[in-house]
Amino acid sequence: MKVLVVGGGGREHALAWKIGLSPRVQQVFVAPGNAGTAIDATNVDIAATDKPAIIAFAKSNQIDLVVVGPEAPLVDGLVDDLEEAGILTFGPSAEAAELEGSKVFCKNLLHTANIPTAGFQAFRRGEDASRYIKDRYPEPSEPVPVVVKADGLAAGKGVIVCDSREEALDAIERICGDREFGDAGNELIIEEKLIGQEASVLAITDGETIVTLPAAQDHKPAYDGDKGPNTGGMGAYCPTPIVDEEMMQKVEEEVLVPIVHAMKRARKPFKGVLYAGLMLTPAGPKVLEFNVRFGDPECQPLLMRLKTDLFDILEAAANGKLSELEPLEWDDRPSLCVVMASEGYPASYEKGRVITGLEAADAIEDVKVFHAGTTMDGGKVVNDGGRVLGVTAMGDNINLAKLQAYKAVKEIRWQGAWCRKDISDKAR
Template structure:
């Protein structure tokens, strides 16, 4: 069969790489792809927002299955439009994707379904939100432990953690006043800041059966020690020891099952990947957010460890027969992904700088370099985004996997390249 993966980041490179390993797959296309997917698959110069172009390509090439990677085309209804013309596609409908597309919708659903989450208030203007902060936190010297979130999609950057009134007011102004994240700031949420360790639990569901994947831990803040601004993710590892079998059973019972049932009751049945971003608080796990696709960079270490044919799982989800597949098989060794970023990220950065050492890194045992923001110019691989590479490795222990990943990192260089040095240290 022929498979089309929609997207051009590290998640899509990992998906294309894993799908290509299936003996049932003849050819994998990636639209638009990057310099890495060009090595492991065939790139197609069609943007993720070009629904008509993607549909025409799938029809012309007799694509047997489309896998939609990023959130933007999911929220925009690509799955609905493809299904309408008979194309088999993995991912949630536009109505179901609102679980990620609107934080206000997500929080309201969590509240209605009695799923544990932070207390929150929603606002339609910067003035309303600022008034709430001034009235709720009268003394400027008192701590203001809140998180201000843009309602819509903001590439993982529309969440600002605050500790003072000045920080909260600045966050409100950035999101809803200056519209730093565009229309994502038409509405915003102010919620209590939860304390604890964050973890990511991903599950694949066909709307009836839920297949939970091993828990991972992402690293959102830019710098070591979880300092600096939020990013799309600076690295991840899997599995994480902070979620044991008992905790996972609790998350399934209190979070995953209720949200799938709630979406069904809301007439938005969910098919695809359900990603729960969780805070493990002293009172138990609470939902920070839901995503409706594989996380990036969580996807990379997850798929490194998956031994089951991914195509079988994706097709069973599309067909609504996930209950029929055998239990997923995983490599027992842990895996770690270290994101290498462009100088200046998550703010402005320069593109077009040549990347060297990729082949040397890939040649290291149990290392795979997944490309995210890369492009080939005149035969040379260059940086073309903020998060550029996800150097992913496996090892007998988390410490050994980390050592292998950073061995790969040391082989790679370009002007301004940087990364966090403490990915997976929370596991100790």
């Protein structure tokens, strides 16, 4: 079998690596890939958004399965076009991907399906959103516990958590006035700020059967102690003790099953990865957002632990045969991913800085360094994005997994490299 993975981040490196371990898979291509996928697979110089070129490549190379990694090509309808061309593809249709592509659509669907989530208001104009804040919180000094979200895709950065009126009005201005997130800010949502710990529960579905994966915990804020601006994710670990069996059953019954049914009723049947971003509140789990693909960096520790053949899972989902699959097998050991980022991320950063120590890090037991924002320049690996590497490790317990991951991090160097030092500390 030949597989094409679409995308070039850490998630796609992890997918290509794991799919390549299948005895059924002869070759894995990645479009466009990065310096890491060039080692574990074969890179193809095609942008993830270049639909005609991806379809032409899949046809001419007789690709048996296409796996679409990032959200942008999913929302843009790449799966629809590939399937129309007769190419088996794993991922949701453009209509189903609206679950991530529009927060307004998602929140309205959650409300209609009676799935627990924060109360919200949607706005098309910044002036109306600002007036809402001023009317609801007339005292400038009073707390304003809200979250302001750009409606569309913003690479995980279009969510601004606020505690004061000044912060809320500034967030509205950034989204609607400054257009910091471009067209993603054509609409925005203001929702109540939920209190609790966050968890990520991912499931693979073919629209009928749902296979839930072990819960993970992402670290969105840039700095230690969950301080600083939101990022695409600075690290994750799996499993997370805050989601026990009872909580997982509650998530399946109150979130995952209802959303699959709701999408079917909306005539947007969902197949692919359903990623529920949850806040575990005193009143129970509530949905913060849905993503329609493997999380990055959650994908990396999840796939490190997966023992079942990933190709078998994705092929079964794409063919609507998940019900025929045996229960998934997992390594009992926890895993942890530490994201190493470029200086300045999540704001502007310099590219082209030479990275050293990768081989020494990869040589450490139970460690795999997944590349995200890297490329080759003159035979050397250089940084080419904000989140550059996902240093992932396993251990007999979460403390040992953390020890291995940070031992590998210490081996890697480039000018301005940094990471959070507290990934998984919440698990203690």
